[in-house]
Amino acid sequence: MYIIIVGGGKVGYYLAKTLLRNQQHEVLIIEKDKRKFELITSELGAVTLWGDGSDALVMEEAGMARADAVVAVTGDDEDNLMICQMAKKKFGVKRTIARINNPKNENIFKRLGIDSTISVTDLILAQIERHIPAQSLVHLLTLREAGVSFVEAKVPPDSPVIGKPLRSLGIPDDCVIPLIIRNGKGVVPYGETRLQNGDEIIAVTTIAKEDILGKILSGETIEK
Amino acid sequence: MKVIIMGCGRLGAHLARRLVQAGHDVTVIDRNSDSFARLGNDFKGTVVLGVGIDEDVLRRAGIETADAFIAVSNGDNTNAMAAQIAKLVFQVPHVVARLYDPVREETYHTLGLMETICPTVMASDEICKIILGDVSR
Numbered sequence: 001m002y003i004i005i006v007g008g009g010k011v012g013y014y015l016a017k018t019l020l021r022n023q024q025h026e027v028l029i030i031e032k033d034k035r036k037f038e039l040i041t042s043e044l045g046a047v048t049l050w051g052d053g054s055d056a057l058v059m060e061e062a063g064m065a066r067a068d069a070v071v072a073v074t075g076d077d078e079d080n081l082m083i084c085q086m087a088k089k090k091f092g093v094k095r096t097i098a099r100i101n102n103p104k105n106e107n108i109f110k111r112l113g114i115d116s117t118i119s120v121t122d123l124i125l126a127q128i129e130r131h132i133p134a135q136s137l138v139h140l141l142t143l144r145e146a147g148v149s150f151v152e153a154k155v156p157p158d159s160p161v162i163g164k165p166l167r168s169l170g171i172p173d174d175c176v177i178p179l180i181i182r183n184g185k186g187v188v189p190y191g192e193t194r195l196q197n198g199d200e201i202i203a204v205t206t207i208a209k210e211d212i213l214g215k216i217l218s219g220e221t222i223e224k
Numbered sequence: 225m226k227v228i229i230m231g232c233g234r235l236g237a238h239l240a241r242r243l244v245q246a247g248h249d250v251t252v253i254d255r256n257s258d259s260f261a262r263l264g265n266d267f268k269g270t271v272v273l274g275v276g277i278d279e280d281v282l283r284r285a286g287i288e289t290a291d292a293f294i295a296v297s298n299g300d301n302t303n304a305m306a307a308q309i310a311k312l313v314f315q316v317p318h319v320v321a322r323l324y325d326p327v328r329e330e331t332y333h334t335l336g337l338m339e340t341i342c343p344t345v346m347a348s349d350e351i352c353k354i355i356l357g358d359v360s361r
Contacts, residue, residue, distance in 0.1 A: 054301055056327030078277055081308075082301040082328070090331045104279055108305075111312055 002026040004067045006053030006083050007074035008036045011099065015071065016044060028062055054082040059091060069095040077105050084114045110145050137214040140202070147207050153217045155199040161217060167191035175205040175213050228253065228290045228316075230276035230306050231297030235322065237262035239294060244269045251285045254297075276306040279313065292318040300325055307338040 003019060005012045008031030019025045029044075030053035031037040037050040051058035053074070064070065070087040072080035077100055084096035097116040100106055103125075109117045122142060129138040130152075141150040155162060161169055166177065166189055180187045181200040187193070195201070205213050225248045229236050232254035240263055244250045250269035253276045254260060260271050274281030276297065287293065293310035295303035300323045307321035319338040323329040329342035 056325065056331075076301070078299065078301040078305040081305050085304070085335075086328065086331060089335060090327070102278070105277075108309055108313060112308060 001068040002028075002063070002066055003069045003071065004028045004030065004053075004062055004064060004087075005071045005073060006030045006080075007072065007099075008033070008040050008048070009073065009075060011073040012071075013040055013044075015073065016040075016047065020044065020047065030058060030062055054079050054086065056086060056090065059086060064091040064093060067091070067093050069093065069097065071097045073099040075101065077101050081105075081109060081112070081114070084109075085112060088113060107145055137210060137217075142207070144207075149205060149207055149210065151203050151205060151210065151213070153201045153203065153214065155195050155197060155201065156218060157197050159195075159197075159218060161195050162197055163194050165192050165194055169216055171216060172205075172209045172212055174209045175203055177201055177203045225249070225291040226286065226289055227251070227292045227294065228282070228285050228287055228310075229294045229296065230254075230303070231295065232256075232259035232262055232271075233296065233298055234262070236294075236296045239296065240269055241267065253281060253285050275302075277302055277309060279309065282306075282309065282314065287314045287316060290314070290316050292316065292320070295319075295321040300328055304328070304332060311337050 003025055005016050005027065008029045012029055016027050016029050019027045027047050028049055029040055029047060030049045030051055031040060032052045034050060037048055041048045049058065049062050051061065053059065064087055070084065070093045072083040074080055080098040084098045087093040087096050096114050098109055098114050100109060100117050100119045101121065103119045103121050106117055106119050126139050138152040139149055140152055143149065177189055179202040180189050181202065182196060201217060203213060227243050227248050228251050229240050230253045232252050236252060240250050240252050244267065251272060252260065252263065252269060253272045253274060255275045257273050272281060272285040274284065276282065276295065287310060293307065293316045295307045297303055303321040303323060307319050310316045311319045320341060321338055322341045322343065323332060324344055326342050326345050329340045333340045
């Protein structure tokens with residue numbers, strides 16, 4: 001595969017380095033800062049191009065038309081959007097991947113046809129939420145446009161849901177529990193499965209029903 | 225008309241003053257407060273300090289009721305993104321973006337989401353007219 005990475009910061013650099021280990025990939029990093037460009041060239045070899053990767057002439061020079069994938073990992077969302085849109089519309093690149101710094105931009109990127117977006121802030125937020133005991137639901141992945149999220153909840157020690165079959169808990173129809181992690185092992189639950197202390201529940205739910213699911217799993221009673 | 229202009233450089237300020245003069249309701253967004261000086265002390269529109277690709281800033285500027293959004297910051301990428309947000313997220317009827325780079329302008333013009341203006345091509349046309357006589361594009 002020929003992969004073009006625009007943005008030679010830490011993300012772009014380590015991504016290129018990792019891809020280059022698999023000798024089947026051809027990789028090019030486009031970086032507009034001269035010093036960074038020189039540093040990357042000295043570390044990884046002649047896999048770099050000095051220039052503004054959102055500029056059409058630089059994209060031509062990079063041979064973007066024959067790229068299998070373009071990865072835009074600059075620190076600016078507007079640059080990443082331009083890179084991916086130009087790659088797709090002008091150069092016909094099949095796969096465009098963009099880093100998103102402001103989580104609110106995920107929606108607009110998806111609507112404009114960017115194939116894959118990585119919201120760094122959301123990923124780190126999920127990690128922070130994991131370590132806050134009071135937080136009942138941890139967001140693993142949020143698909144805002146589809147109105148759905150993958151969440152994780154830990155069953156607290158004296159929760160009233162312990163020992164009761166899943167189907168009796170009143171979990172809304174919009175929520176599905178495909179997996180429970182119990183003592184480090186994955187368990188695929190069904191209606192009769194009874195929750196135990198320490199179970200980590202992985203659920204898929206509509207964003208609208210997240211609160212209700214969170215309340216059920218933490219054992220709060222809900223007004224019907 | 226309610227008009228929002230993103231970018232208070234020479235073009236943005238010129239447009240703002242002109243449109244206010246013509247009786248329209250104008251709000252100018254810029255991320256640098258010094259830029260607003262270009263509007264003059266007697267500017268009758270409003271200003272919002274912030275980045276025009278941030279939806280919260282756009283809402284503060286009143287984009288939900290805007291008739292027109294003009295993206296004329298000095299960055300093509302910012303203009304393209306802001307214009308698309310204005311069109312797709314807020315359904316502003318008239319959206320125009322200035323794009324200095326001719327190839328970018330052509331691509332976005334083809335996309336058809338917003339009107340695009342390329343000063344580079346326009347100036348090139350005018351200059352050729354002057355030195356070569358009438359030329360078609």
